[in-house]
Amino acid sequence: MTHQISANVQETREMTINMGPQHPSTHGVLRLEVVLNGEVVSRVHPHIGYLHRCFEKHAEAMDDYSKVIPYTDRIDYVSAMNQEHGYVIAVEKLLQLEVPERVEYVRVILAELQRIASHLLGIGTFGLDLGAFTPFLYCFIEREKILTIFEKISGARLLYNYICVGGLMRDVPDSFKPETADFVKTFRPKIKELNDLLSYNKIFIDRTANIGILPAEVALNYAASGPMLRGSGVSWDLRKNDPYSIYDRFEFDIPVGSGEVGTVGDCWDRYMVRVREMEQSLVIIEQALEQMPDEGNVMEAVPKRIRMKEGEVYVRTETPRGELGYYIISDKSPSPFRVKVRAPSFVNLSILPAISRGALLSDLVAIVGSIDIVLGEVDR
């Protein structure tokens, strides 16, 4: 609720306080310099860079394009599979490499599973910020199932380094298909449960509806993407609008914010877009599992040595947080000349000062939570 200071309220002196870098609800090491007028936020200035790890410079120092992949995992450690996918697509486009069918399907299934896992974490921590502890734990139970699937195929739970240029590091085990299908089946009722427990909870709605309203126009001006943009009612999803990989073969809807309980583009809408996106991811996974060929060598198209031609490429993919872009310049040498990342969290965070003006300090927590930032990606 944008708070209006009525004339009879005594004017207070403005006070500057720091929220973070160790504040639990800033989701990492983000420092918000908040200028307060009483309890009302007049200005917010985010200070970033506490988790800067020189990804782009590291990428230039690697003497092989495939050595960059473990670093891409660490950009956004909550959705590492999507990060790898984006980078690998960019390198493959530069190499003009054709990837086997089976690999494409496995990649899409993994990317969608990772999207669900990432949204579960985003939703869970959003509830946690607002004082709802139980949904957080239930979200983690479901996320754990996905991580177990990932651990079985790649050997790691968080930073996979599984998708490689031209294929996959190893073939998926036989148990992958039935386990994923089983997860899809058991997860649907859990979304309903989550809706009952959190989404349509009166207390939760009161904390999030009509808070941090982001009009579509402002969202577009700030180049927001992902649930942040869709929450404002703009139907824009790169999987539909600029299909990469094999996303043009699947039928799914793009959930957008509708102002069901408040105004279009408020925190609740952004939250709900994530919940509905999980359902759509399940739809995509079901279709992919059905169409996926059972046989096929996943290492078939993997080049022994990556011989790069001169050139540059920009590839954008839809990660759980929005448009992830990789701009790679190659100069024939084995190491990339330049790797630029367009990180969705970074761009989405830039809207924070615009939408939190006039909000209460306690609502600022809700607004930051609804942006769903990962500081690893903001700072890289």
Place this chain on the structure above:
Amino acid sequence: MQTQIKEGFQTFKSIFIGMGITLRHFFQPSVTIQYPEVRDVLPAGARSKLFVNIDDCIGCNLCARACPVNCIDIETVKATADIDLGKTSTGNPKRLWVTQFDIDMSKCMYCDLCVHPCPTNCIYMVQEYEYSEFDRKNLIFKFSDLTPDKVIEVKEKLVKETEEKNREKELAQQKKDQEKEKDAGKTGE
């Protein structure tokens, strides 16, 4: 007034719905395990710790070159002609003494990139995950089975061999030069 009652009713309703769900979960089996007593079974291929089967290592340095963070340090010494180091279990002949094979697990980022290029499959991940240390130096795992004395011996042997070879070469060269001079003298007559 009416809206207040309505809102109050909705608040209570959502509290009871939430309580109902948590109550249902209360009777479901727990998903957590009591870690030190009960251990989860890791899937095959879980990446926890690097291990090197040094008997199979041919010292080709491919794993060290594949490492993005340079956590593998390998030093090799060429085996002298009188020693046959045998073959690995995969049939590759061993020609180098691996005098040093250190892996710094504090640097390792568990990416598995070193495992794939190995021609003899002697470096791989094992499922040991409890190896925390108080001192960071203890996380450098040394896999070479040669004693320091043996390393010195091997190095000295190689130096001797190369010296001998060089001397032989020099002698051969001198002979050649002498012959050439003789030839030149002959043609000069």
